[in-house]
Amino acid sequence: MEKLRIGLIGTGYMGKAHNIAFKACPAVFPLLASIECEMLAEVNQTLAEQKVKELGFNRATGDWRTLVNDHNIDVVDICSPNYLHKEMALAAIAAGKHVYSEKPLALNAVDAKEMTEAAEKAGIKTLVGFNYVKNPVAQLVKEIIENGEIGNIVHFRGTHNEDYLADPNTPFSWRLKRELAGSGTLGDMGSHIINMAQYLVGDINEVMADLQTVIKERLLLSNSQTENNNQYAKVENDDQAHMMVRFSNGAIGTLESSRIACGRKMGLTYEITGTKGAIVFDQERLSELQLFTNTDPSNRQGFRTILVGPEHPDYAAFCVASGHGLGYNDQKIVEVRDLVEGICADKPMWPDFRAAYEVNKVLDAAELSYKEGRWIKLSEIE
Amino acid sequence: MEKLRIGLIGTGYMGKAHNIAFKACPAVFPLLASIECEMLAEVNQTLAEQKVKELGFNRATGDWRTLVNDHNIDVVDICSPNYLHKEMALAAIAAGKHVYSEKPLALNAVDAKEMTEAAEKAGIKTLVGFNYVKNPVAQLVKEIIENGEIGNIVHFRGTHNEDYLADPNTPFSWRLKRELAGSGTLGDMGSHIINMAQYLVGDINEVMADLQTVIKERLLLSNSQTENNNQYAKVENDDQAHMMVRFSNGAIGTLESSRIACGRKMGLTYEITGTKGAIVFDQERLSELQLFTNTDPSNRQGFRTILVGPEHPDYAAFCVASGHGLGYNDQKIVEVRDLVEGICADKPMWPDFRAAYEVNKVLDAAELSYKEGRWIKLSEIE
Amino acid sequence: MEKLRIGLIGTGYMGKAHNIAFKACPAVFPLLASIECEMLAEVNQTLAEQKVKELGFNRATGDWRTLVNDHNIDVVDICSPNYLHKEMALAAIAAGKHVYSEKPLALNAVDAKEMTEAAEKAGIKTLVGFNYVKNPVAQLVKEIIENGEIGNIVHFRGTHNEDYLADPNTPFSWRLKRELAGSGTLGDMGSHIINMAQYLVGDINEVMADLQTVIKERLLLSNSQTENNNQYAKVENDDQAHMMVRFSNGAIGTLESSRIACGRKMGLTYEITGTKGAIVFDQERLSELQLFTNTDPSNRQGFRTILVGPEHPDYAAFCVASGHGLGYNDQKIVEVRDLVEGICADKPMWPDFRAAYEVNKVLDAAELSYKEGRWIKLSEIE
Amino acid sequence: MEKLRIGLIGTGYMGKAHNIAFKACPAVFPLLASIECEMLAEVNQTLAEQKVKELGFNRATGDWRTLVNDHNIDVVDICSPNYLHKEMALAAIAAGKHVYSEKPLALNAVDAKEMTEAAEKAGIKTLVGFNYVKNPVAQLVKEIIENGEIGNIVHFRGTHNEDYLADPNTPFSWRLKRELAGSGTLGDMGSHIINMAQYLVGDINEVMADLQTVIKERLLLSNSQTENNNQYAKVENDDQAHMMVRFSNGAIGTLESSRIACGRKMGLTYEITGTKGAIVFDQERLSELQLFTNTDPSNRQGFRTILVGPEHPDYAAFCVASGHGLGYNDQKIVEVRDLVEGICADKPMWPDFRAAYEVNKVLDAAELSYKEGRWIKLSEIE
Incomplete structure (x- = not known):
């Protein structure tokens, strides 16, 4: 080809x-x-x-x-x-x-x-x-975990919070309507942090969730895609979502998403704790990670800020010098590289539909958990 | 007197x-x-x-x-x-x-x-x-909230994570024995972040928790306070605890505690989201807070780092110049000031036994929730 | 066209x-x-x-x-x-x-x-x-200054430090030879921070500099571009350079550059102090700036972290959502946009050769100042 | 005794x-x-x-x-x-x-x-x-340097900037009068960063300085200590001071002080670069330091944040747990400990008058350098 x-x-x-x-x-x-x-x-x-x-x-x-x-x-x-x-x-x-x-x-x-x-x-x-899993830093995190550098994972705390709907005067849109968008922030941004957790930690087995619609109706603009003629439309899905999860490898964690989180613009963050170390990441500083390992001498331990560079996955193609920084669109460039290589060399691509289906299962489990007030096993979801 | x-x-x-x-x-x-x-x-x-x-x-x-x-x-x-x-x-x-x-x-x-x-x-x-509620920064946070500067609170995410038991070779101690300590990290450090949430946001109504003992037994030193003669003793309470909470004012949140969180030394942190702003705090940088308010011009918004100074509660007594920094023991000095003033002027003190009882109720609710896999209303706890 | x-x-x-x-x-x-x-x-x-x-x-x-x-x-x-x-x-x-x-x-x-x-x-x-002046954040800084939001500039401290030659075993290259490269880190990276200072503060009138070659010789690889057959070649230009400067508008400042600054990967930083505020920037976090203004209420002042977004110069073309982050190559995309627009619409471009000549004058003044141990006026340089 | x-x-x-x-x-x-x-x-x-x-x-x-x-x-x-x-x-x-x-x-x-x-x-x-040299973190920095952990020092960049006189409406005081205060920010805060440089790097041999009084007169309050009856009094010493220095061990550096640095409350900072690593410190976060060492694997290098704890000098007496944070007054407690021990055990104390005299020599050299526009050797100062 x-x-x-x-x-x-x-x-x-x-x-x-x-x-x-x-x-x-x-x-x-x-x-x-x-x-x-x-x-x-x-x-x-x-x-x-x-x-x-x-x-x-x-x-x-x-x-x-x-x-x-x-x-x-x-x-x-x-x-x-x-x-x-x-x-x-x-x-x-x-x-x-x-x-x-x-x-x-x-x-x-x-x-x-x-x-x-x-x-x-x-x-x-x-x-x-x-x-976000294409970010060279996310790939580096996976490499660190797979090398055993932080031991066995015992905890994952992830968020994907933004504030693009924090203003109650922001009008209604298709994203707030169940039949057009499905769940709210849970599916929109929550899906990213669920996917990241699965990428870095592994399968999620059980979910217990809480959901909330804080701003219950929003102004309907005349050129809205809905047929409703009232001035305000009811928001049909969640503004805030959080869940506790249990992974198949024994780790536990919390995942959180909000679209009304004042001040957060690209608040995809995670802290991963292992038996020998920990990793902290914040997508608002997408070209760095914090790594703690307890193999450093005890009086010299601390989270170190690693700036992504040519010794890390996929960075060198962008720039041969360390720390010069990648941007949002660069992640899509890596994704497109994976697309071309996957198709042309007939190699597996990730996340494919099956991996994305695993995300959808967690989303459904979260909604069911919220409705029934109990832990939902992923095996309960089709 | x-x-x-x-x-x-x-x-x-x-x-x-x-x-x-x-x-x-x-x-x-x-x-x-x-x-x-x-x-x-x-x-x-x-x-x-x-x-x-x-x-x-x-x-x-x-x-x-x-x-x-x-x-x-x-x-x-x-x-x-x-x-x-x-x-x-x-x-x-x-x-x-x-x-x-x-x-x-x-x-x-x-x-x-x-x-x-x-x-x-x-x-x-x-x-x-x-x-930790005596830290002038915590008092400032309360002042900001009470002034309505971040609007109505919609979310609270709090942690109190440390790593003092992350090393599996750290020996057994009374803190790991139920009859001597009660719950594990939940009561030890989790009680601090619960108290902080109640101080800053208000009463907690409902709790859904997950608990986990990761390191299941530890070496028993000969001078241990227990009567057990085996070499290893079973850890009887939780290493990791997290919970979802619902406050009486409608806000929701997550609280988390761990005593095996590699890299965290004084990991009492919180992010409080309101309808008009947000506050972020990290006790490892105890003399500063991050404040976001959406009343700043939209193209000049951002989390600002406020260094505690003489214009804030209780700081001026320590130093007349801003940003010089307070330490852990200074919090206790404020606490003792409250003790002396409370007794001598017969003024209310907080947190008194009743406020601490509210913390104990959340701890019990968390343990019951974990056991029964469901939300527990605080009203179910005596 | x-x-x-x-x-x-x-x-x-x-x-x-x-x-x-x-x-x-x-x-x-x-x-x-x-x-x-x-x-x-x-x-x-x-x-x-x-x-x-x-x-x-x-x-x-x-x-x-x-x-x-x-x-x-x-x-x-x-x-x-x-x-x-x-x-x-x-x-x-x-x-x-x-x-x-x-x-x-x-x-x-x-x-x-x-x-x-x-x-x-x-x-x-x-x-x-x-x-680096094409970074939307640098453009935003210029906008803030020109709006008078930080008052009159009184001080500029800038650095461009990297560590790509910190290892004494890194071999000789053309960059270390005067006839091929001119000055060392002074011209290589120092020129960037000089240009940035001129962009943001204005003309530099006087310079007092110190230069130092720390690693005095380096291994000559056989495929080196020089004719020298010895095993080691003498480094002919500076590893470390710093200077004090006086701007024509009355501000003073310091500029610093190093190519042996362990730990610095893209250490172009600046702090600009005005009579009403200040700005801090670090190119290792190229999508954010710190802004302090004394027009905030005195007990709510602090440096705020502004994440670049669509309300700021040139960002929206990359992404319509705030805080998603730009990378090194995105700066070159802005530069190329300026090239195309400048030529096709016959508009002025900056920095053109004349602006770059101003940088070269500062470089020459710095070398002369070091040699003579005195302040050099730019008017002394051709 | x-x-x-x-x-x-x-x-x-x-x-x-x-x-x-x-x-x-x-x-x-x-x-x-x-x-x-x-x-x-x-x-x-x-x-x-x-x-x-x-x-x-x-x-x-x-x-x-x-x-x-x-x-x-x-x-x-x-x-x-x-x-x-x-x-x-x-x-x-x-x-x-x-x-x-x-x-x-x-x-x-x-x-x-x-x-x-x-x-x-x-x-x-x-x-x-x-x-500030009594801060356990400063003592730790000295220990790291003396252990050779960052190699030979090649550069020191230090500041002590505050903004307590940034507001031009702040009235005249004795600090602005030469016969009562001596130099301005140079002696007031600059003396701290000079002392710190001497503590951590060693003797300063040569100085080249620039000084500036930005706010040239200030309102004279009626209760002022001066005899002047005019409404405004002339500020007689520097608001901003910076200097380039050469240390006796061959390192070079820049030192800077300002009392009009908007936004800086306790801006004593330093970055020390060695041949094998670097250290960054900011007194506004007085209980932590950033350490970079090039002995970490090349793809895991980064500045690590070390929180001061009981394994570091003098901290354990304040608190047995890491990262709980010390404050400004705690530095004075260490200083008083040194005073008592020095006197009672007849041990050397530092900085004694002789060490402080070395600071005064640098101050005088800076003023002379500014006046004469040339490098001043410390040996030229009595």
């Missing part, structure tokens, strides 16, 4: 981020194929044509099904709102296209399972955009 | 800290009475006499009941292991002495209630050594 | 960084012209052809003069070692090409002046790669 | 701090003698008597000469304004009393030398209150 031809559905926030990565990735990493930005789909032809020009794609369509079935598309890249992921992915799978989808994969675990099984049966490649 | 005469029981870690505060407090704060270090009690007369000299007290006794009943003692200061608090406090109350006790107040809520009711009935003054 | 055709000389560290920016820039910013990576030059044809494939350029040459004189090149991009900048730039100017050059512009102020005057006479556009 | 009898002159800011230390020190450290707060002197008898009560001393005098000559005083403790240090110290020395003096020792090096020689001739003990 010389070219990997991309069909992008949706050109909003994430569509633009994907496009930056498609364009920059070949200049950063040596790749097995070139990336051809072949076609994009938007909600109508006019917008699609405008975006083709802006984003530097070859062709435009106002109908995503046209894109999915186009013979010159190798990968369908789904950057649409959550509720559309399932239909688009199943259509792409049916058309034999590899699928690169934004997260969360589906509105619930049942749908995610259906998508996963369809993809596996069709033998196509899938990758889901949990981009 | 010209002199407040102290009777100190126990001269270990906390006994020494109390003594530093007794000696320094009059040089820091103007007080309504002088502090007389009148008598101390230790486990035997020899040790007591040695300690009288070391600590600068007037008299020594090897029998704490002698101290409690001495006519020249105004305040009984209990710095003994947890399981002795109840008996000593009840004796002191019976003798009409004011009581200054280390925390947690009792091994369980039933005992704490008995102690509280006895004290209240006797009309004596009580103060419990949850010293 | 529809296309801006780039001719890149040099494909090492900086050449790669420029290429990433050329490829990503159009996906980040809407541009007045597309960027065509037309031709690259390397030291021989074989390497050039290999690099053309790697970097995604159209044509290759082993002779940079061919590139400079090619009719299909609009911009000559100079990423070669310092000593070649002058000859290449003068040739490009003579051929009527716009010039985008890495820093420092020249080995000394005399050369820089000649290059500047040639460019201005020819009416071509120039831009020099002092990329 | 069973008792060390203190005579305190001056009960302002520093007098109170000394008193806290006198009272707390015996409860923190086992001492060779008890400390008797015997007599204090204030500007008149009324104030002295009020202060005796407040501070818990035995006797009062309105005439410091009475105190100096009292037979029941062992140590004269000088906490008066700078210009009085010399007269008081010489009188105390003449009376055969040990002297504990606040810093800077004298208004100039000539006076400091006279005081030093008088003390040495009389064989009395002296200690000067450069308390």
Whole structure:
């Protein structure tokens, strides 16, 4: 394969981020194929044509099904709102296209399972955009853990908090409507920290959750996507979510998410405690980690700040000098590298649909736990 | 009253800290009475006499009941292991002495209630050594909240993690035995963050907890206080504890404690989120807080680091210049100031036995929740 | 102009960084012209052809003069070692090409002046790669200063310290030889902090400097670019440089640079003090700044951490959400945007050759000051 | 000696701090003698008597000469304004009393030398209150350096910046008058960072300085100590001072002080670079240091935050648990411990008058350098 031809559905926030990565990735990493930005789909032809020009794609369509079935598309890249992921992915799978989808994969675990099984049966490649695990620092954390440098993991505390809905005057949007978004901050940002916990610690077995909608209704703008004509619409999902979890390897932990966490802009954080050390990370300082190991002399121990550099995973391709710093979009560049390598070399990709289905199972378990006020075993969720 | 005469029981870690505060407090704060270090009690007369000299007290006794009943003692200061608090406090109350006790107040809520009711009935003054709420920064946080500067509280995430038992070779001690210590890290350090949450946010209504003993047995030293002759003793309480809580004002939160948290030395931390701002605090940097308020212009918002200074509560007595920094023992000096003022001016003191009883109720609720796998209302606990 | 055709000389560290920016820039910013990576030059044809494939350029040459004189090149991009900048730039100017050059512009102020005057006479556009001023955070700092938010500047303390030569076993290279590199860390990294000081505070009038070569000789590798056959070569320029400066607006300051500063990886830092506030920045955390303003209530003052976001200069093009973080290469993307806009809209670009010449004057003044042990006025330097 | 009898002159800011230390020190450290707060002197008898009560001393005098000559005083403790240090110290020395003096020792090096020689001739003990070197963290830094853990020192960058005079409306005071205070921020706070540099790195050989008075006049309050009747008085010494220094061991460095540094409350900071590592310290976080050593594996290197604990110098006496934090006054407690031990065990104390004289020499060199625009060798200063 010389070219990997991309069909992008949706050109909003994430569509633009994907496009930056498609364009920059070949200049950063040596790749097995070139990336051809072949076609994009938007909600109508006019917008699609405008975006083709802006984003530097070859062709435009106002109908995503046209894109999915186009013979010159190798990968369908789904950057649409959550509720559309399932239909688009199943259509792409049916058309034999590899699928690169934004997260969360589906509105619930049942749908995610259906998508996963369809993809596996069709033998196509899938990758889901949990981009924070692509950060070279996250990869370094995994390397440290796998080397046993902090011993056996006994605790994980993770958050993904932001404040983009902290202002009660921020109007209603599709993200607040259950049938369009599924759960609230739980699925939106919580899914990232769940995925990170699974990446770094392993399977989650049991969940006990608490959810809360703090701002119970929001102003409905006239151009809202809903049919409701009232001035205010009811917020149908959670603003704050936290859960206690038990991992299959015996570790326990807490996971927390909020979309009303004043002051937090990119509050994906974690502290991982092992029997021999600990790691602390904050995505707002995404190019560094704090590492404590009790193998240092006892009077010289402390958390050390490691700045990511060329001796760490995937950094050298960006810059040969240490500590120069990577950004949000660079994570997507690594993700796109994984996409191209995974498809061209027929290598496993992670997180694929199955891994994303595991996230959806935790989300469903959390909602069920909240409803029933008890621990939910993941095995109770389909 | 010209002199407040102290009777100190126990001269270990906390006994020494109390003594530093007794000696320094009059040089820091103007007080309504002088502090007389009148008598101390230790486990035997020899040790007591040695300690009288070391600590600068007037008299020594090897029998704490002698101290409690001495006519020249105004305040009984209990710095003994947890399981002795109840008996000593009840004796002191019976003798009409004011009581200054280390925390947690009792091994369980039933005992704490008995102690509280006895004290209240006797009309004596009580103060419990949850010293972290005496930090001028904690007082400043309370002032900020009460002023409404961060709006209504919606979330509290607190930890009190240390690593003093992270090493599996650290031997067995009384703290690991249920009948001597009660719960493990939950009561030892968890009680501090529970007390802090109650101080800053208000009453806790419901608790859902998870507990875990990671290091299941430890070497029994020959001079151990237990009668067990085996080489290893079973650890009888929790190494790691976390809980989800619901406050009576509608806020939710998570509280966490660990005594095996590698790298954490004084890991009492909290993040308080309100509808208009947020506060972040870390006791390892005890003289500063992070404050975010959304009343700053939107493109100039950020967490600001406020260094405690003379414009904040209780700092000016220590130093007239800002940012010079207070230490752990300074918190005890504030606590002793409260003790002297509370008794001499007959003012309320906080946290008194009743406030400490509220902590014990949360501890019991957490243990019951863990056992039964469900939310426990505080009203279910006596 | 529809296309801006780039001719890149040099494909090492900086050449790669420029290429990433050329490829990503159009996906980040809407541009007045597309960027065509037309031709690259390397030291021989074989390497050039290999690099053309790697970097995604159209044509290759082993002779940079061919590139400079090619009719299909609009911009000559100079990423070669310092000593070649002058000859290449003068040739490009003579051929009527716009010039985008890495820093420092020249080995000394005399050369820089000649290059500047040639460019201005020819009416071509120039831009020099002092990329740290392109960081949206640096632009925000400038905005804050220009708004008067910190009052009049009274002090600037800047550093650019790294440790890439801290290990005495790191071998000799062209950077350590005066005729190839000019001064040492002074010109290499010191030029960045000088440029930053001029950008943020204004002209420097007087300089007093101290320089030191700590590691006086280094192992000469057999493939070294020098003709010397001895095993060790003498280091001919400074490892550590610091200077006191006086700005034309009355502020004073210190500037420091080191290439042997153990632990510093990207130690470009500054603290700017004004009559009403202060700003602190550290390039190792390139997406945030610390701002103190004395207009906050006196008991709520503190340095606040502002995370760069869409309300700040140039960030929104990268990401619509705050605090997601930019990286080193993103600065070059902004720089390339300035290049394209400057040329296509015939707008001024900064730092152009004249601004870079001002940096070279400070470098020369520092060396003269060290030699003569006295303050040097910039007016003493040609 | 069973008792060390203190005579305190001056009960302002520093007098109170000394008193806290006198009272707390015996409860923190086992001492060779008890400390008797015997007599204090204030500007008149009324104030002295009020202060005796407040501070818990035995006797009062309105005439410091009475105190100096009292037979029941062992140590004269000088906490008066700078210009009085010399007269008081010489009188105390003449009376055969040990002297504990606040810093800077004298208004100039000539006076400091006279005081030093008088003390040495009389064989009395002296200690000067450069308390920041008593911080256990500073002692730990010295230990790390002396162990060779960061190799040979090549660079020291130190600051002592505060903002207590940043507001131009802050009125005139004796600190701004040359005959009462000597130099400005240079001697006031700069003396601390000079002393710290000498403590940690060694002798300073050469100095090149720049000084600046930014706020040239200030409002004269009616109760001002000067005789001037104008509304505004001219500020006679420096607001900002910085210098480049060369140490006798070959290291170079920069030292900086400001009393108008907006946002800095206790900005004594330093970064020490060695051939094998580096140390960073900030007095605003006085209980921690950052240590980088290049003996860590290259892909695990980073500055580690060491929290001071019982394995480090002098901490265990304050608290047996790590990371609980020391405060400003605790440094004075260590200083007083040194005073008592030095006198009672006839051990050397540091910094004594001779060490403080070395600070005064650097201060004079800095002023001369500024005046003459050239490097000044310390040997040029008497």
